[in-house]
Amino acid sequence: MKPRILIILGSTGSIGRSTLDVVAAHPDRFEVRALAAFSNVDRLVEQYHQFNPKYLCLVDESRSAELAERLKDEPVEILSGENDLIDMAALRGPDMVVNAVVGAAGLKASLRAVEDGKDLALANKESLVAGGPLFPPIVEKTGARILPIDSEHSAIWQVLHCGKKEEIRRLLLTASGGPFRDYPAEKFAEITVEQALDHPTWNMGNKITIDSATLANKGLEVIEAVQLFDVPADKVTVVVHPQSIVHSMVEFVDSSVVAQLSQPDMRLPITYALFWPDRVESAHGRIDWSQMADLTFEDPDFERFPALRLAIEAARAGGTMPAVFNAANEAAVAAFLDHDIRFTEISETIRRVIEASTSIGQPSLDDILEADREARRLAKQTMETIAL
């Protein structure tokens, strides 16, 4: 069997490293042709020596000379800057792009990959959230496929083999509820960065960990599901399931509910996407049923987690509103991580930015990029008025 040739964007992050773990476990099935990261030279050098890609890209141009110097005797081409990362997504040869970049910074590379007809194994949900309306016409033209890595969407994708699209009553998107599921409302304003970074079931990058604590992540995932599975926002229901064993479910019109289960381990959905349409022997996430505790389910609390409600409203509004939600959230999360705003001010910032924005229907890429820029500007302005 010919190895699948991969480009991995965001290789130094949590998903990027898990992807390389999966690749390392199946050396005859994959060739890593290109790796890209933001600024982590040490880890990229280490990954180079393990996987010997022909291309490396560092987005932070101030550090690319250091990368080139450290690999000067190696047969590798060093690229740098945002444009090189985007071009990397359309390299001749590879079959698949794994996009594990964080944030809307991954959008143009996702578009480039599908424009080029490559399969896109997508962890970077923000590119679908912000740029969702741009993908269907391109995918239809080039035949590219978007293969979700996000565990909930991987679950739904697997479950949808059980029925036809018109047989879906609703998608049941599970959420762990994050570290503050039971936390009293009056203590939310005092939540520290350290508390918010301590997620009960998943070990992830900082941005998505904060998103999981505010439930903005689940909101982004509602929008991601609307785009991936072409269903209206009203057909996506969020169900809080603290154990993170049921990764999502589909309720069909006959009231049958089909679910996908495993221990929380991102290597399982990554393996499914990388090998799709096949399943391979693997023990990631295997359940020991004798140890299985209770599986519980409850409704989300939209009062304590307003970011989830705002995202669902943005999903209903469509057009550029999801891009506005996403950009405001990215700006607010960065400010929270810098200790510039309180935990509760993340959703408050998003709320004010959305209130001050109007949605453009059927947006072009320029409309989306402009909405993203304007939302970040409004978020900054808002945070200056509410900051600590």
Ligand code: NAD
């Ligand atoms: P991370 O912060 O650990 O890694 C992010 C990667 O992107 C790093 O390699 C970094 O160098 C790179 N990067 C950062 N900014 C960049 C930029 N401006 N341009 C190019 N590259 C840049 O994040 P993560 O947890 O691996 O998450 C990556 C994506 O996967 C996010 O969209 C996240 O929502 C999604 N996701 C993550 C998990 C998880 O378990 N970590 C689960 C589901 C989905």
Ligand code: MG
């Ligand atoms: Mg997820």
